[in-house]
Amino acid sequence: MNSLGMSIGATQLVATDGNPDGVPVVRSSLLTLHEDQPSEVGVPKEPGLGLAGFVDRVGDPVGIVGADGSVHSADWVMAEAIRIMIADAAVVANFDSPPALAAAVPAYWGGHSIAALRAAIDKVPALAPGGRPMKLVPDARAALVSMRDRIPDHGVVGVCDFGGTGTSMTLADAADDFATIGQSVRFRDFSGQRIDQELLALVLANLNQDPDRTASLGALTRLRDRCRAAKEHLSTDTTTVIPVALPGLTSDVRLTRGELEERIREPLSALITTIQETLEYNNIAPARVAAVLTVGGGSSIPLVTQQLSERLRCPIIAAPHPQLAVAFGAAIMAGQPDETPSAEATMRSPEATMLRPIATGEETAKSPASAPLDTVESGLAWSESDTSPELQEYEDYQDYSTPTTTARPEVTFSPAPDDYRDTAPMRWFQRPVLWFFAAAVFSAAVFTALFIAWQDRDEAPAPSNRTSTTTTATSTPHP
Incomplete structure (x- = not known):
């Protein structure tokens, strides 16, 4: 079966088929809209309206503001970028039948973001060739699938994805078809x-x-x-x-x-410490870790593999093409039976991730997070040069537009309990109010004593500086 897989990164998008000898399509995570030509993904050939930073904004009801003041939903921008990448990869692969599609979403995404992207993709007919909708799969699982022949079949396997804006860490059970253990952890200080x-x-x-x-x-x-x-x-x-x-x-x-290693040694050490804390949090002893798979551009740095091996004391498996491993695994999963666990099936609960409840069904389709916040002519956003009949132009862009006044949902916080610490009551001589009162009384007493002493000094008679003269009269005896 023909298949295409795609990896979604904050700084890079990759689309490829399941053929190891295929030519991948690698672009920067940048969508450029043009008035008189199809939209582009990556570094544009001609100046246009560039939209970036949308990967980490999927599910955000506040849109991305363009340089011209127009506002665009991050969900729509992400779906449009996926459509263009898949169209270009299909042209390169030159399939003779509609391919099965799968996109690997970031492991650190919550269920709300996954549901928002699902709703946006479902509005794009080109992303359901042959009537098969595009699968959404976790990128950590896609990476493991792409390296299955080198991954142990037992124990705990870690996946470290060194991306452009951070490093994601995911634990999986190799004996349970790479079922995820706990939650993925995002470490942004090493990117x-x-x-x-x-x-x-x-x-x-x-x-x-x-x-x-x-x-x-x-x-x-x-x-x-x-x-x-x-x-x-x-x-x-x-x-x-x-x-x-x-x-x-x-x-x-x-x-x-x-010099490079000296600059990255400290944040890399903090990253490995976080990995060790994640293992401890999930009650996984270091001896149970069978291997750690590294993908992403940063995994090519020799110091990364060296430090991981020294501190984790387990085999470090580096993907031969770390930037392509996730997309290649997604292509493999696209051609697998539908029983393959998808990102929607493995999404984390809102209680575990402290996210808002996940909207599904019609609520998701009508959510402002899955629609553009400003009206843009279809010629600005959608490519009209697709030659494949399965990759037709998306025509339902205007049907789910919302006013630009859409605001963030109201957020309320529950007050913390009054007594959240189990501490013993203070003894009487430890109370700061008592000490303050005693100090005030002492200060008043000292001030009063000094004032009385000063008054007594002022009322005492001053000594005279005049010299007294004594006159003695001489008496004359009477005759």
Whole structure:
């Protein structure tokens, strides 16, 4: 059966077929809308209205505001990006029949986000070729499926997905067809974007002179892209050179793998500590961990594998193509029978994740989170160049628009209990009010004594400075 799988990342989208020799479609998580041509995913060929940051906003009732002031639902933007990626991957694969589709959603998503994306995808006929709707599967499970032949068949297996905005950690039971154990944990302090920023700061610090303060954002963005490329080079090479071209400054900066490792050692250590705490929280002894699978771009850094192996004391399995493993696993799961557990079937309860209750059925379809918040002509958002009859243009865009005044739902907080600590009552001499009163009385007594003493001094007679003169009269004796 023909199949296409897709991975959804905060900074990168990947679509591929189930063929190991196939050509994947890899794009940045950026959707660009054009007035006179089809929309694009990734770096646009022509300027247009760019929409980014939608992956982590799926399920948010507040839309994404474009540069022109228009507002777009993140659910709609995500569904449109998926449609374009699947259409491009289908052209590359050149299938002769409609493929089965599956998209791997982030493991850290809650049930509300999954339900919102499900509702948005169900409104896109192109994402149900041959009448089969696209599956939504957990990305951690897709990664394990793609590496099944190298994963132990017993014990606990961990999956570390080193992404652009954070690292996700998921535990699975290898003996129970990779059933998820507990909840996935998201660690945002170790991410591809943070490493890029650290390298950018290192490059700027190594310059012989300060760059012009008026350096444009575009110049710094291009330099950060070079830092990202340098990070990838340092995964295989020990040194690399980054060309710097800023206003008033042109130079080459040499970086070594040791400098990169020094910058990431502290957040990496904190990440591994979090993994150990997650195992402890789920009552999993270190000896029960059979292996840890690493995927995502950051897993290619040698220090990551080294530190994981040293501290977790278990085999570390690195995917040969870490950025493609999840999408490849999703393609495999797309062609499997429908009994395969989906993301909807394994979604976490709102009580466990402290999320809002999950809307289903008609409530989900009518939710403002699954509709665009502003009216945009269909020509701006939907590609008209799809040649496959199964990838037709989506025509129901206007039917579920909502006013731009849609606000966030009211949030209320329950008051905390008055007595939430089991503490012994304070003894009488430990009460701060008593000590304050005693100090006040003592201060008043001292002040009164000093005042009385000063008054007594003022009322005492002052000594005279005049000298008294005594006159003695001499008497004359009478004759």
